Amino acid sequence: MSARGSLWQRIVGGLIGTLSLAALGGVSVSASAAPPPDFVEAIDVPWDAGGVLIVSWRVDGDPSAITGWLIERREEIDGAKWVTVSELPAAAREVTATKLSHDHAHRIRVTAFGESGQLSKGLETAPTLAHANFFIGAKLPLFVGILVVSTCVIVFILSARAGRPIKIRRIAALDAVDNAVGRATEMGRPILFIAGIQDMDNISTVAGITVLGHVAKTAAEYDATIEVPTSRSLVMEAARETVQASYLSAGRSDSYNPDLIRYITDEQFGFVAYVSGRMVREKPAACFYMGCFFAESLILSETGNSIGAIQIAGTAESTQLPFFVAACDYTLIGEEFFAASSYLSREPDQMGSLKGQDAAKLITAAAIVIGVVLATLASLAPDGAFPAALTWFKGVLGS
Amino acid sequence: MDGYGGIQVSGFVRFLESLDRRWIYLAMAIAVAGPIIYIGLTGKTLPETATPAAQAVFDAIEELPSGGHVLFSFDFDPASGGELIPMATSIVRQCAARGHKMVFIALWPLGAQLVDETIKRVITADYPHMKEGVDYINFGYQAGNEAVMKVMLTDFAKAFPNSSNGTPTTQIPVVHGVTRASDFPLLVTISAGYPGAKEWIQYVVSSSGGRIKMVTGCTGVQTPQLYPYYPTQLTGMLGAIKGAAEYESIVNDAICKAHPGTTTPAKYLEAQRRMGPQLGAHLLMVVLIILGNIAFFAQKRAAAGAKS
Amino acid sequence: MKRMIPMWIAIVAGFAMLFSAFFPVTESLGEIFGDMFNVVAAIAFILGAGSLAKINLAKVSRRDPGWGYAAVTLACFALTLAAGLGKIGAAPNPKFAALAWSGDERAEGALFGWIYESALVPITSTMFALLAFYVASAAFRAFRAKNIDAILLLSTAFIVLLGRTFAGVVLTGWFPDWASGLRLENFSVYIMQVFNTAGNRAIIIGIALGVAATSLRILLGVDRSWMGTGGSK
Numbered sequence: 001m002s003a004r005g006s007l008w009q010r011i012v013g014g015l016i017g018t019l020s021l022a023a024l025g026g027v028s029v030s031a032s033a034a035p036p037p038d039f040v041e042a043i044d045v046p047w048d049a050g051g052v053l054i055v056s057w058r059v060d061g062d063p064s065a066i067t068g069w070l071i072e073r074r075e076e077i078d079g080a081k082w083v084t085v086s087e088l089p090a091a092a093r094e095v096t097a098t099k100l101s102h103d104h105a106h107r108i109r110v111t112a113f114g115e116s117g118q119l120s121k122g123l124e125t126a127p128t129l130a131h132a133n134f135f136i137g138a139k140l141p142l143f144v145g146i147l148v149v150s151t152c153v154i155v156f157i158l159s160a161r162a163g164r165p166i167k168i169r170r171i172a173a174l175d176a177v178d179n180a181v182g183r184a185t186e187m188g189r190p191i192l193f194i195a196g197i198q199d200m201d202n203i204s205t206v207a208g209i210t211v212l213g214h215v216a217k218t219a220a221e222y223d224a225t226i227e228v229p230t231s232r233s234l235v236m237e238a239a240r241e242t243v244q245a246s247y248l249s250a251g252r253s254d255s256y257n258p259d260l261i262r263y264i265t266d267e268q269f270g271f272v273a274y275v276s277g278r279m280v281r282e283k284p285a286a287c288f289y290m291g292c293f294f295a296e297s298l299i300l301s302e303t304g305n306s307i308g309a310i311q312i313a314g315t316a317e318s319t320q321l322p323f324f325v326a327a328c329d330y331t332l333i334g335e336e337f338f339a340a341s342s343y344l345s346r347e348p349d350q351m352g353s354l355k356g357q358d359a360a361k362l363i364t365a366a367a368i369v370i371g372v373v374l375a376t377l378a379s380l381a382p383d384g385a386f387p388a389a390l391t392w393f394k395g396v397l398g399s
Numbered sequence: 400m401d402g403y404g405g406i407q408v409s410g411f412v413r414f415l416e417s418l419d420r421r422w423i424y425l426a427m428a429i430a431v432a433g434p435i436i437y438i439g440l441t442g443k444t445l446p447e448t449a450t451p452a453a454q455a456v457f458d459a460i461e462e463l464p465s466g467g468h469v470l471f472s473f474d475f476d477p478a479s480g481g482e483l484i485p486m487a488t489s490i491v492r493q494c495a496a497r498g499h500k501m502v503f504i505a506l507w508p509l510g511a512q513l514v515d516e517t518i519k520r521v522i523t524a525d526y527p528h529m530k531e532g533v534d535y536i537n538f539g540y541q542a543g544n545e546a547v548m549k550v551m552l553t554d555f556a557k558a559f560p561n562s563s564n565g566t567p568t569t570q571i572p573v574v575h576g577v578t579r580a581s582d583f584p585l586l587v588t589i590s591a592g593y594p595g596a597k598e599w600i601q602y603v604v605s606s607s608g609g610r611i612k613m614v615t616g617c618t619g620v621q622t623p624q625l626y627p628y629y630p631t632q633l634t635g636m637l638g639a640i641k642g643a644a645e646y647e648s649i650v651n652d653a654i655c656k657a658h659p660g661t662t663t664p665a666k667y668l669e670a671q672r673r674m675g676p677q678l679g680a681h682l683l684m685v686v687l688i689i690l691g692n693i694a695f696f697a698q699k700r701a702a703a704g705a706k707s
Numbered sequence: 708m709k710r711m712i713p714m715w716i717a718i719v720a721g722f723a724m725l726f727s728a729f730f731p732v733t734e735s736l737g738e739i740f741g742d743m744f745n746v747v748a749a750i751a752f753i754l755g756a757g758s759l760a761k762i763n764l765a766k767v768s769r770r771d772p773g774w775g776y777a778a779v780t781l782a783c784f785a786l787t788l789a790a791g792l793g794k795i796g797a798a799p800n801p802k803f804a805a806l807a808w809s810g811d812e813r814a815e816g817a818l819f820g821w822i823y824e825s826a827l828v829p830i831t832s833t834m835f836a837l838l839a840f841y842v843a844s845a846a847f848r849a850f851r852a853k854n855i856d857a858i859l860l861l862s863t864a865f866i867v868l869l870g871r872t873f874a875g876v877v878l879t880g881w882f883p884d885w886a887s888g889l890r891l892e893n894f895s896v897y898i899m900q901v902f903n904t905a906g907n908r909a910i911i912i913g914i915a916l917g918v919a920a921t922s923l924r925i926l927l928g929v930d931r932s933w934m935g936t937g938g939s940k
Contacts, residue, residue: 048731049731049734050731087576098553098579099553099554099578099579132731132732133731134730134731134732135729135730135731136728136729136730136731139728139729142729143729146725146919149916149919149920149923150919150923153919153920153923153924154923154927157927157929198593199748200744200748201744203918203921203922206921206925206933207921209933210930210932210933213932213933213934214932230755232748232751232755233748233751233752233753233754233755233756233758234747234748234751236751236754236755236758237751237754238933241934242932242933242934245934259762259765262758262759262762263754263755263756263758263759264759265759267827267831268476268478268831269478269830269831269834269835270830270831272834273830273834277776281773292593294592294593294620295478295479295591295592295618295620295835295838298838298841298842298845299834299837299838299841302841302844302845305845305848306420316914316917316918318623318624318907318910318911318914319620319621319623319624320620321910323845325849326845326846326848326849327841327845327849333910334910334911334913334914334917335913335914335916335917337917338914338917338918338920338921339917341921341924341930341932342924342930345930345932349929350924350929350930353920353923353924353929353930354920356920357916357917357919357920360916360919360920361912361913361916364912364916418847420844420847423840423843423844423847424840424843424844426843427839427840427843428840431839445873446873446876448876448892450892450896451896452896476831477827477828477831477832478831478832478834478835479835480828480832481832481835481836509823509827511813512813512820512823515813543745546741563811564800564802564811565800565802565803565809566802622899623899623903623904623907624907626899626900626903626904626907627904627907627908627911629900638899639871641871641872674872674873677871677872678872678873678874680839680843681868681869681871681872681874682872682874683843684842684843684846684868685865685868685869687843687846687847688846688847688850688861688864688865690847691846691847691848691850691851692850692851692852692861695851695852695853696852
């Protein structure tokens, strides 16, 4: 719309300028006419999601009279009109046309602007289809990375199924879960579980809900009360299902009370105000913070500390980890949080996946070491083969 | 003096050991309120020297040719306004002074209201010649977090079909020629969390192939998380109120140099004024940490003495 | 069956989302599942609001301890909902002056806008400001020089705390130019950019692998504890 408006302005401006000049001194109109492009072609971008053409052109004549370029496209269907792709400065010789239909071919027209805004004769490309390829080539390194991580995980799961013993280091925070629940039972006070403040599309929330399943089962076995205030409705529904199933598997389905798992508000600090108030009034004996947290992490954990609750936190938000470490008794740091469900279940399949994760970490560490060595050598010997090797290595990693 | 495991420790140490946290709260209130009152009465602010990250924000806006498009994303809410509103105010002021075209969006529900307030505070009040729709526009809040960013990458009008006052995007002159996010040479995000600066880098800046420069103003908590991206994917960064104060002082100096004899209104000194309470709070924390360690070592010594 | 259906929905939706990032033919499938999530979340919001109303109404009617808070919650909920949906006090959009509901509920004069300005903004700012107090008490308790690691942490905290204020300039501003890197304001930036970035990257890589492994466990149906089946404890 804008380009079209601007085009009209240029045409009208050009006409006015030309007429004025002619009226004043009879200056030749062709003096400022821009030469049209001599060659133009459109190439479909290979291995992409489609809808993109790279348009390039050439001018053999004197380019000094050219003040800019108008690039237009037209779909090869009946009644289709020319639509502006972009207006470019005089030095441009290439443009990427995006948002093209995958279904029909397009013609691309390149026209030059003259000094007074006149347009040269346009040159069109042959109809070219910007088709979508089966695979997006630019994402190959990422795809290979996912395959490598997945293979590591699957291989170790199969190995665990075959009976190979798997040793996992102790995670004090997870060993303390039973103690925390037991303490709450002894004191006759409730357990508070917060699964973060994000929705179910956040993997940290899902990881938090998996830990909730284990905590709720232990609470059901000990006959302790567990409260789960949530800041998202969908999390409330998921938490209710999880806790109900945990009570069922512990054989205590009669003790399950859905009203203890309640939605409060999506508003971050409204939720914090409720939970903090609840903590001060009810004084839960154990508080679990497992999920995605932001500024509320310290407010919640300090309130929990002030009431003397045993506190266990887990989050993948690196910015909030220092606050949890300072105020909680135990903290699951980053990957430990995602390992919690497997660690607590002790199922061979899940333990195998943890081992696979470690193998993937080793491969990542090896790639970092190779990259660091190559980058160091490339900076020490910029004329040798190392810069090329570094560029190749970066290309392999897709960066 | 009082007994501790058979060894005497001073009453002061025992006081520290069993210090009620409300005393700390009171000390913090005084440490923050004192400088606020002093600066409020005297109008004096502390001098600031710009760090490279803050200078880079200023340079990115200065280097953009006058009339260039700047996309602002207000990804915060009033809760973090104390840190972020002064940054937003100064950045909008510099863009307005440079004559840039400003397009405002918000990915946080309450961000839209903050856009309106910033426009009123800076553009309407001090740059009345700038016209809504021609020089700036507020598209308001759009739900969807990263999904909105992804749509913007291919079709801006699809992500924001109307401005906040209901005008169709196709009829707004300031966005004529803008079809997708990469048509904005500069992206400014004022960020308090998710979605925010990190997501803009991951989904927009990385996908634009270097066509979009991005600068951000973020909360103190987010700053460490964003350093890994600076200066490659993130051209400049204002970290917390300190970054805001540094940047504010550069903008004020530049505007005063361009218009000699003008005085800087108080609304453009907010960040520098807030560095006073920050100084008080930080000094108190240093003192508290020292006191905590005095108590810790006294206790340790007493315990070791009792053992021997 | 109650377990199998959700598990298969998760598996199919998860793989569709994954493949849509790499294979253009499945792109629309990924978008469909994304839209479906938003629809489900919108429906769940009604359930959430219903739960909020039900629990608080029950509390008020039973005169449970603290029922007054529940009454205030319900009153505020109803008032804000009515102000937002009814656009009470919002002037119609000048372009559609004949339509009473065409105005912006957050505009000046609208009740919803007033609630936002006069209640929500100060309340959320107050809650956020509480952090200053909690940070101080947590620092007092947590920063103890128990060992070498803790001493390093403590020293770094001092440098960053002082370097981020004018105190850093006063204390070390006199350092000569050749030692300017040791001035607290510069050294704190160096710590943030180098040591902090290195540590952060290590944690981020660990988290990314953890996310990948967790996603894979769920996609392969190995981990079903999110459905509450629990472990084998």
